[in-house]
Amino acid sequence: MSASGRIIADFKANRRPIRLLGASGQLGYGIPAKSFSAGLDRRPDLIGCDMGSIDIGPTYLGKGEMATSPEATRRDLRRVLHAARDLDVPLVIGSAGSAGAMPHLDATLALLRDIGRADGRHFRMAVMRADIARPYLHDAVRSGRVVSFDGMPALTDDDITAAAHIVGQMGMGPFRQALAADVDVIVAGRACDTAIFASLPAVLGFPVGLAMHMAKIIECGSLCCIPGGRDPILATLDDTGFVLESMNPERRATPTSVAAHSLYEQSDPFTVQEPDGELDLTRAHYEAVDDRRTRVSGAAWRDSTSPTIKLEGACKIGERAVLLCGSADPRFIAQCKDLLPKVADVVRDLVCEDQPLDYTLRFRVYGIDGVRMVVPDNEPSPGEVFIMGECIAPTRERAAEVVRSCKQFLLHYGYPSRLSTAGNVAFPFTPPEVSLGAAYRFNVYHLLQVTDPDTLFPVEIEDV
Amino acid sequence: MRLSDIAQVIRSKNAGPRRLTLDIMFASDADYQRVAQSPALGAENIGRLYRVPADQVTIIPYPVGRAIKIVMARAIMAGDPGDLDVYGAQQHAPLLGIEI
Numbered sequence: 001m002s003a004s005g006r007i008i009a010d011f012k013a014n015r016r017p018i019r020l021l022g023a024s025g026q027l028g029y030g031i032p033a034k035s036f037s038a039g040l041d042r043r044p045d046l047i048g049c050d051m052g053s054i055d056i057g058p059t060y061l062g063k064g065e066m067a068t069s070p071e072a073t074r075r076d077l078r079r080v081l082h083a084a085r086d087l088d089v090p091l092v093i094g095s096a097g098s099a100g101a102m103p104h105l106d107a108t109l110a111l112l113r114d115i116g117r118a119d120g121r122h123f124r125m126a127v128m129r130a131d132i133a134r135p136y137l138h139d140a141v142r143s144g145r146v147v148s149f150d151g152m153p154a155l156t157d158d159d160i161t162a163a164a165h166i167v168g169q170m171g172m173g174p175f176r177q178a179l180a181a182d183v184d185v186i187v188a189g190r191a192c193d194t195a196i197f198a199s200l201p202a203v204l205g206f207p208v209g210l211a212m213h214m215a216k217i218i219e220c221g222s223l224c225c226i227p228g229g230r231d232p233i234l235a236t237l238d239d240t241g242f243v244l245e246s247m248n249p250e251r252r253a254t255p256t257s258v259a260a261h262s263l264y265e266q267s268d269p270f271t272v273q274e275p276d277g278e279l280d281l282t283r284a285h286y287e288a289v290d291d292r293r294t295r296v297s298g299a300a301w302r303d304s305t306s307p308t309i310k311l312e313g314a315c316k317i318g319e320r321a322v323l324l325c326g327s328a329d330p331r332f333i334a335q336c337k338d339l340l341p342k343v344a345d346v347v348r349d350l351v352c353e354d355q356p357l358d359y360t361l362r363f364r365v366y367g368i369d370g371v372r373m374v375v376p377d378n379e380p381s382p383g384e385v386f387i388m389g390e391c392i393a394p395t396r397e398r399a400a401e402v403v404r405s406c407k408q409f410l411l412h413y414g415y416p417s418r419l420s421t422a423g424n425v426a427f428p429f430t431p432p433e434v435s436l437g438a439a440y441r442f443n444v445y446h447l448l449q450v451t452d453p454d455t456l457f458p459v460e461i462e463d464v
Numbered sequence: 465m466r467l468s469d470i471a472q473v474i475r476s477k478n479a480g481p482r483r484l485t486l487d488i489m490f491a492s493d494a495d496y497q498r499v500a501q502s503p504a505l506g507a508e509n510i511g512r513l514y515r516v517p518a519d520q521v522t523i524i525p526y527p528v529g530r531a532i533k534i535v536m537a538r539a540i541m542a543g544d545p546g547d548l549d550v551y552g553a554q555q556h557a558p559l560l561g562i563e564i
Contacts, residue, residue, distance in 0.1 A: 055478055057543035057550040150482040151537055260473075260529035263487045267479035267535045269526045286528065317545065360545060371554050373484075373539060374514050392545055441544045442481055 002124045004090045004200070005182035007045055011204045017238040018204065019044045020197050021247075022218030023083075025230060027051040027076045027093065028068025035222075035231035035247035040083050042234050042247075047084045048196040049076075050219045051108070052095030054312055054442075055265070062164040062314035062440030064103030070111070073097075077108070078115045081185065085121055090179065092186045092196045099312075100130045100190025101165035108187060116464040123185050126178035127460045130167040130189030132311060132448070134160055136456075145449040146311070152445050155311075159443045163313035166444050170309070171275030173454035175199035181461055188457075190312065192274055193219035201237055209301035212279045214242040216272060217261055217296075224261035225251035225292075241297030243289055253294045255286035275453055277304040307453045313444025318359070320439040321399035323389035323407050324432050325425035331417050332424050333385050336365055339415055340387070346409045351401055359393035359402050387425065392439050403433040467504075468560040470495050478552040479535060481542035486534040486556055496530040504562045510534055513558040 001009070011018070021044035024031050028051065056067050066073060077093075084091035097104025109127060116123060137160045140146050146155045160166065167190035175195045178186045180203065188195070197215035202208050214235045217224050222231040224244065231248035244253040262269040262281055272279040283298040327333055340363045348357060364370040367385035389406050393399035411423045418424075450456065468474060473489035488505070490496040499505055511518035516536050524533040540547045549555060 054481060055542075055551055057481075059543065150480060152482060152541075256528075256530055259526075260487075260489055260531055263485075263489075263526060263529060263531055263533050265477050265479055265485070267483055267485055267522075267533075269524060269529065269531075269533060284528070362546060364548060369548075371548055372557055373548060373555055374558060376558070439545075442541060445481060445541075 002182045003088050003184040004179040017236050020046045020235045022233045023047050023080050024049045025220040028073035032231050039232040039247040046090050046200050048092045050094050050193045052098045052100050058314035058440040058442045061099035067098040074111050077111050094188045094191035094196040096187050101167050102131050105189045123464050124183045125185040125462045126183040128174045128188040128457045132166050132168045147447045155446045162315040163444050166313035168309040170457040171195050172199045174457040176203050177459045179203050209299040213299035222246040222251045224258045225253045226257045241295050243295045245293045252292035255294050258294045259286045278302045308447040309453050311444050311446045311448050314440040315443040317439050317441050318392040319396040319399045320436040321391050321403045322434050323403040325427050326386045327425050328384040329420050343410045343413050347405045361391045364388045465564050467562040474556050474559050476555040484538050484552045489531040500525050502564050
């Protein structure tokens with residue numbers, strides 16, 4: 001029997017509180033060895049790791065690349081795989097490879113197979129792909145089952161065609177099917193982070209509201225503690241609540257710190273929308289067990305009568321190149337917001353002499369308006385600024401041509417009252433122009449209405 | 465008194481790629497109450513600071529976490545050309561100097 005089958009049988013024979021270890025909120029950035037080992041000493045019934053997010057931006061999804069380095073990812077996967085196999089408990093990984101599309105999932109699976117082979121580990125693995133087939137999506141758009149939210153324009157057939165990858169965020173259903181299929185390891189493409197941890201308790205009959213609330217907290221590791229951090233966290237769930245405890249003794253889960261975590265990256269601290277329903281936290285109650293453990297109760301769950309799947313897709317918008325430089329000249333700095341567009345005009349006249357204007361060139365002036373989306377009027381002029389010129393063009397060569405021309409004309413651009421006639425900017429190194437590769441943007445961020453969402457994410461079983 | 469002198473945490477982050485959320489957290493219930501009741505943290509004033517119409521700013525008091533949440537649309541979707549802050553993690557600065 002494999003790990004999930006063993007746990008399910010174990011709970012059937014002897015029902016008790018369940019212990020879940022949130023090993024990492026972002027697998028591939030290192031798991032602190034000491035607190036992970038402390039977590040294993042508590043004999044968890046499941047080890048879970050979230051591996052991805054939409055927060056990292058569109059390029060990883062579009063390019064099909066992981067945000068984490070292959071070496072660090074392999075090290076983390078090896079650590080959690082060995083731990084789960086030693087304890088013979090399910091290892092559950094969600095949003096594989098940062099963005100959870102086919103190349104991300106395949107790269108994660110390749111690492112797991114390779115680790116298994118190299119270390120002589122055998123395990124039964126469930127794999128759930130999150131990619132949504134394009135013909136299916138075209139049909140869904142035509143039948144009005146794709147809706148916009150958060151002000152996103154309506155999804156078009158062109159968007160679907162243009163996207164390099166389109167994934168759906170799967171909920172608990174596919175995880176529950178995988179657990180029921182008697183497996184040791186579950187690897188999902190793009191998935192709700194809650195499903196990683198809530199699915200096993202749901203299969204075992206624990207209240208879904210409590211399981212979801214617990215999952216929402218422990219998927220971030222010890223971030224809900226004071227001080228917050230990435231150490232593994234243990235949750236012990238029973239039928240009326242759950243207790244949270246960081247596996248780093250210096251991190252304290254207090255009622256306020258845990259309650260405050262409901263704010264994190266959420267637009268509403270009282271309700272959390274999930275594919276299968278809605279988590280209601282209005283009656284959530286947080287109570288100190290001691291100075292570093294908190295017991296949480298009161299979360300309610302309402303099943304959805306009309307399930308929706310959140311879609312994410314990214315399309316290529318060109319090739320990106322940047323120019324990196326700075327200035328310490330007060331006259332240049334005072335005028336640079338006017339001068340930079342003039343430099344851009346000079347560049348355009350040069351590179352568009354016999355070609356159309358087929359690129360964008362913009363400048364972020366750090367020290368003035370490089371970071372803030374809203375800048376107050378009449379701020380004092382800074383002593384120095386960093387300037388990043390960014391070009392997005394149809395080809396890598398074209399983007400490089402634009403930023404290289406820009407470098408030269410920015411350096412030598414003449415303006416009234418100029419004193420520093422040998423050069424307007426400092427380069428931290430040369431070449432100061434960097435080609436960054438393909439640039440993407442999110443062109444799919446919509447809700448798909450679907451009566452049976454689980455059919456979108458079939459469970460495949462593989463023996464490693 | 466400035467908000468940055470009273471609050472324990474003042475932070476910003478995306479809530480999905482199209483929305484920005486700002487959290488202000490306090491060390492004591494008294495600090496929380498004082499700020500939560502101040503018109504300085506009303507949608508009107510926040511909208512003015514972020515140059516967003518007040519009716520597009522949501523203010524959510526969250527007493528159990530001694531916190532106030534502010535939610536608004538991002539003018540540029542995270543990662544789109546021209547975005548300045550893909551994670552939205554550095555958009556809290558306009559809040560720091562609010563007089564309570």
